[in-house]
Amino acid sequence: MAVLIDSPVWPWRGRRWSHLVSDVSYEELHAFVAAELGIPRRAFQGDHYDVPEDLYDVAVAAGAQPVGARELLARLMAAGLRLRKRDRAAGRSPR
Numbered sequence: 001m002a003v004l005i006d007s008p009v010w011p012w013r014g015r016r017w018s019h020l021v022s023d024v025s026y027e028e029l030h031a032f033v034a035a036e037l038g039i040p041r042r043a044f045q046g047d048h049y050d051v052p053e054d055l056y057d058v059a060v061a062a063g064a065q066p067v068g069a070r071e072l073l074a075r076l077m078a079a080g081l082r083l084r085k086r087d088r089a090a091g092r093s094p095r
Helices: 028-037 053-061 067-078 086-090
Strands: 003-005 011-012 015-022 049-052
Touching: 003 028, 003 053, 003 067, 015 028, 015 053, 015 067, 028 049, 028 053, 049 053
Parallel strands: none
Antiparallel strands: 003 015, 011 015, 015 049
């Protein structure tokens, strides 16, 4: 399994958030999130899930690999799963 999570350093609405991605497939990511975190599918952000700080340790304990933000982005891009902002706004997928 190649589910990756960066540190919860992204502030939004008074909380800190991590990004959770897969460098294999969206299906792998959706399955991990549903089984381990209980985050609804509607929270999917086109190529990642935002994970609140209080679920970071839960995600890591369930098997998400902690990586830095740059490595997370590089691996997402290398896998061809990175969705650019303009594509996300248009409702497109990366493939």
